[in-house]
Amino acid sequence: MIIEDGKFYFIKDEFFDIFKEYKLMENKESGNKRPCYFCFRDRKDKEIIWFVPISTKYDKYKKIYDNKKIKVGNRPVYNFVFGNVLGKKAVFLIQNIFPTTEKYIAEKYTNSNMDVEIPKIVRDEIITISLRVVRLAEEGVHIPFYDVVEMRNILLKDKN
Numbered sequence: 001m002i003i004e005d006g007k008f009y010f011i012k013d014e015f016f017d018i019f020k021e022y023k024l025m026e027n028k029e030s031g032n033k034r035p036c037y038f039c040f041r042d043r044k045d046k047e048i049i050w051f052v053p054i055s056t057k058y059d060k061y062k063k064i065y066d067n068k069k070i071k072v073g074n075r076p077v078y079n080f081v082f083g084n085v086l087g088k089k090a091v092f093l094i095q096n097i098f099p100t101t102e103k104y105i106a107e108k109y110t111n112s113n114m115d116v117e118i119p120k121i122v123r124d125e126i127i128t129i130s131l132r133v134v135r136l137a138e139e140g141v142h143i144p145f146y147d148v149v150e151m152r153n154i155l156l157k158d159k160n
Contacts, residue, residue: 005040006123008109008116015104022146036109040127047159048099048152050130058089078133078143083122092126094133097144099152
């Protein structure tokens with residue numbers, strides 16, 4: 001399977017079994033597979049693919065974002081990117097980003113057999129902020145709820 005930056009994919013349950021102590025957002029079955037994730041390849045190590053969950057709980061996360069903005073003042077808030085997916089307001093949960101590899105990708109998310117597209121400006125913002133969050137994690141500043149650097153190292157060790 002060819003994994004494309006800026007597209008949406010589902011993750012195999014096996015991945016969540018390996019990383020269960022990290023308390024990631026797990027797969028749910030309710031007639032539809034969910035969640036699906038926005039993904040892009042790491043810029044340094046092409047084996048690693050970063051996955052960002054999306055949520056339709058726009059108002060909930062907008063309120064959290066607004067409260068964080070008040071608390072931090074002029075500093076940036078890297079937790080969320082707001083946009084639209086399939087004509088609906090959506091939130092890309094950068095705070096829940098995690099790495100994986102092709103081995104754990106189940107399939108691409110499509111709508112009516114077509115790739116789901118988002119505006120290039122939103123896609124670029126998600127990738128830029130996500131990579132910033134990963135760099136911060138490498139420097140010891142953890143925005144995600146778990147250690148994404150440790151997860152990445154486990155996945156790379158598993159590949160070798």
